[in-house]
Structures are given as C-alpha cells and as structure tokens.
Amino acid sequence: MATFSSVTRTHVLSAIAEHDDRGASAFLSVYGFSPTPGVTLTHDGEAYDATAILAVAHRYATGRAALPEEMTGGKVAVGTLLGKRGFDVTGGRPAATSARRSTAKAPRSTTPRKAPEPEKPTPVCPSCFMALPATGVCDSCG
Structure with missing residues (x-):
C-alpha cells in the first residue's frame, strides 16, 4: 500500500508538468487510471x-x-x-455545514495568514536518482 507522507508540493508540481506534457488522456492511460469524477485539482486555471x-x-x-x-x-x-500541500481541490473535502456547529463558532479573524515556508528539496541519490531515506544512504545503491 502506498503512503504519501514523502510527497511534497514539488512532487505534485512535477506530476502536473508531466500531465501537461503528455496530455490528459495519455497521462491517465500511461499510469492505468480512468477519469475520477468528483475530485479536481485546479492549478494556474487548469x-x-x-x-x-x-x-x-x-x-x-x-x-x-x-x-x-x-x-x-x-x-x-x-x-x-493535496490541500495540505497548498493546492486548490474541489470535491475532496467534506463540508461542515451543521447549524449547531456554525452557531457555536467564534467569528473568524480577518488577520492574514503567514505565508508557508518553502519546502526543502528532497535529497536524492546521485547514482539512481531515488529519494534518499533519513539515513542518507540509498537503499538501492548502498
């Protein structure tokens, strides 16, 4: 089973760039996906x-x-x-529209949020270009 804790914003942007290069149908077919209705990531108007x-x-x-x-x-x-990585995703987050919950909340502050710090690039093995584990030693190359 895949875990996504190592996926950063940079990795998602790389996948978006590949999607743009291949085109939507070729991108989906190369990786064995069919269109998933209901969850759409919007980036730069696309x-x-x-x-x-x-x-x-x-x-x-x-x-x-x-x-x-x-x-x-x-x-x-x-x-x-994807939302935690700073992307705009529609259809992927449940809406909390409970009347009881909305009356119990305090008014939202209009103070602007602090911009997120840029992510550090993931270290990669210079031989095989795989992401290095926390030990800094490539699992494939040793």
Whole structure:
C-alpha cells in the first residue's frame, strides 16, 4: 500500500508538468487510471484529475507510482492531502455545514495568514536518482 507522507508540493508540481506534457488522456492511460469524477485539482486555471496527479507525485517522491487500487483513501483523503500541500481541490473535502456547529463558532479573524515556508528539496541519490531515506544512504545503491 502506498503512503504519501514523502510527497511534497514539488512532487505534485512535477506530476502536473508531466500531465501537461503528455496530455490528459495519455497521462491517465500511461499510469492505468480512468477519469475520477468528483475530485479536481485546479492549478494556474487548469483542472486535473487529483487522484492520478497524487499517484504520479508518489512516483516522483519514491520512484514508484501508486497504482489505482492503492488509492484507497477515497476523495476526502486525496483532497485533504493535496490541500495540505497548498493546492486548490474541489470535491475532496467534506463540508461542515451543521447549524449547531456554525452557531457555536467564534467569528473568524480577518488577520492574514503567514505565508508557508518553502519546502526543502528532497535529497536524492546521485547514482539512481531515488529519494534518499533519513539515513542518507540509498537503499538501492548502498
């Protein structure tokens, strides 16, 4: 099963660039995906299949693309993960519209949020270009 903790914003942007280079249908077919309705990632005014983008971003992070059957977290998990990486995802986050909850909340502050710090680039093996584990020693090359 694929885990996505190593996927960073840079990996997602690389997957988006590959999608743009290949085209939507070729991108999906290369990685064995069919269009996933309901979860759309929007970046620079373009819409992308969020599930396929996340699976290919996993490839950039770990060297292996997540298979369609490994994307078991569903729409909410994909949307939440990509949202945490700073992307605009529609259809992937549940709406909290409970009347009881909305009356209990304090008014939202209008103070602007602090901009996120840029992510450090992931160290890669100079021989095989795989992401290095925390030990700094490549699992494949030693």
